[in-house]
Amino acid sequence: MAPPILLLKTRSSPNDGYDDYFSANNYTPTFVPVLEHRFHTSNLAHVRELFASGAFNLEAKNAKPTQINTNEDAVVPSKRYGGMIFTSQRAVEGFAHMIEEHELPSTPSIPLYTVGPATARTLTTLRDKYLPTSTIHGADTGTGENLAYMMLDHYNDLQETGTSANSSTSLHPAPKPGLLFLVGEQRRDIIPKTLMDPTLPDSKRIDVHEIVVYETGEMDSFETDFKTHVQGYNGEESMWVVVFSPSGCEAMLRVLQLGPFATAATATAAEDGSKRKVFVATIGPTTRDHLRNKFGFEPDVCAEKPNPEGVAEGIRRFMAGLDN
The missing domain is CATH 3.40.50.10090 (Rossmann fold)
Incomplete structure (x- = not known):
């Protein structure tokens, strides 16, 4: 037995x-x-609006304005994003739930960053079905801190090699797009602190926007x-x-x-x-x-x-x- x-x-x-x-x-x-996980449907709806507005389409010049209402009651104007971060399976599941309920209005090709093999497996299943041209990185980093340092190198390298696509003109390049981080109500801040460290040179710093998509209780x-x-x-x-x-x-x-x-x-x-x-x-x-x-x-x-x-x-x- x-x-x-x-x-x-x-x-x-x-x-x-x-x-x-x-x-x-x-x-x-x-x-x-x-633990009981409750999804924040309104914030997940805002994530969908970002896809609908063209926020992930780096070649879109006139993205429709969108406002995000986070758990901190802050209203943040829409931004252009070059990728997404997932460090929990619940965040991936919340994102997948939103897609399955309302479909994804666009399928951009973006890097998806994750930490740990379990979350990577869940994210891979979602990616294969809904974002087939996107890529997954960081599955073997093990911790949020390791993932953050990996992203400083990997994401900045992607932006440098794709400069022509992300520039308005050679003299006036467009700002580097940030990363959208789907998180739970309780989370560590090591990733945004590391990527937005003010001691980093401007060329290395990466803007991170967190949106709370679930909360957890026993x-x-x-x-x-x-x-x-x-x-x-x-x-x-x-x-x-x-x-x-x-x-x-x-x-x-x-x-x-x-x-x-x-x-x-x-x-x-x-x-x-x-x-x-x-x-x-x-x-x-x-x-x-x-x-x-x-x-x-x-x-x-x-x-x-x-x-x-x-x-x-x-x-x-x-x-x-x-x-x-």
């Missing part, structure tokens, strides 16, 4: 790399959503849903719980009776891994440190790489250690 693995995340659409990988490697993956039903899955576990095989963010950690520990919620029985089992049947892995050090610092709980595995292969390798090494 394939060992069960509970993935504390929403299954990505249209495909999920964790589902594909673990299903193909003799596991039984089950998704238990922790699902009220998560603890109950997770408890149902755990209670349905027969205990014959080792079960793994993979945690993807600090959200939901307290409920997870409470259900599993670990950390500050440990009983005498679970505390004894925690000291002797050979007696345990349920193990915990984190997608990376941020979630691991949250469990350590807030709850005094040490997860069994912290993936060295935030992807399905990294999680699976960490699990394999841990289980091999128990057998020795």
Whole structure:
């Protein structure tokens, strides 16, 4: 029987790399959503208007004015954009939802920047269907900071090689088009800070315009849903719980009776891994440190790489250690 693995995340659409990988490697993956994502339909409608207005058509001389109302209640005039940035699968899904509901009024050929293989896979599916001549870059950068430095080189190189297409005249070149960044309500600012760093020379600086297209909150039903899955576990095989963010950690520990919620029985089992049947892995050090610092709980595995292969390798090494 394939060992069960509970993935504390929403299954990505249209495909999920964790589902594909673990299903193909003799596991039984089950998704238990922790976070609820709500799309900002009005802001996504404004994104569509940018495509309709010609904001991504770098040869358009008279783009129709459009105003963007962001979560900060700021009204920003329309600009010309040379590409887009996606650092979360939810942003890609929100963009795809808008296209599927209302279609895309134009299909420009632009660079699409992303971070991490999972988001890149989701973006590739969208690109192949709706923006077939666009290109995807940054899938292997791993962090927003690495992606930002990559864009400083890559995007500026694209603009330099395409100068003739982006210039009004040789004496009066048009301003370098900026990048449109679709983000969630909660996000780090490392990318816009790096690209718009005032210490950079004007020729290197890249304008970034953020539009909030979704917000995230912990699902009220998560603890109950997770408890149902755990209670349905027969205990014959080792079960793994993979945690993807600090959200939901307290409920997870409470259900599993670990950390500050440990009983005498679970505390004894925690000291002797050979007696345990349920193990915990984190997608990376941020979630691991949250469990350590807030709850005094040490997860069994912290993936060295935030992807399905990294999680699976960490699990394999841990289980091999128990057998020795």
